[in-house]
Amino acid sequence: MRHLATAVVALVSALALSGMAPTTAAATTSASSVPAAPTGAGIDECPQNFYCLYDYRGFNIRHSDAQIWIFKNSVNDLGTQGAGDRAGSVVNNLDVPIHLHRHYPTWADSGTCLEVRPHTSVYDLGLYTLDNEVSSVTLGEYPCY
Structure with a gap:
């Protein structure tokens, strides 16, 4: 051996x-791990089967040295990943919708929430009053209502 x-x-x-x-x-x-938060710009920086939060609106296009956070699962507190209240745009390359929340939701209150459908993106989270305001992301649980 x-x-x-x-x-x-x-x-x-x-x-x-x-x-x-x-x-x-x-x-x-690997399929179950999450890559380290790289810097870069553009929708193509987000790998298949992951969703990505970008530091600036427009997927960091004018800020190629800005952070991109790459996830596969729900994240209750984005602050623990260095991404709390920082996202300006998002790409969802998953086969399921993701839900962006201003604060961690409960069944009684989802707060400000945005559903991002599978294989879509949002250029400017400010259009949904979530620019630099997203603190958690859920998949499946706590949908927007």
Whole structure:
């Protein structure tokens, strides 16, 4: 078994030296993990099967060094991810709608909320009074009403 592990390490090292190994966080992301918050601009920066929050409206187009937060699941407190009350635009590349909330919702009160349908985006969250106001995102639970 140790020889197999040594062979795999040697193969990966050879691929890395040849430039053929994936080197970006998005390329090495498994289906259940979330890549680190990169910087960048544009809708294409959001990987398939994830949703992304962008620091500025317009998907950071005028701010290519701004943050993009990439998620796959509900996030009760975006502040714990460094994204609380910072999003200016959003891309949903999931097959389910996501719900952006001004504060963490309860069944009695969803507060200001915006549903973003699957495979769509919102250029300017300010049009929905949510620019720099999104503090949680839910999938399935706590829909907007």
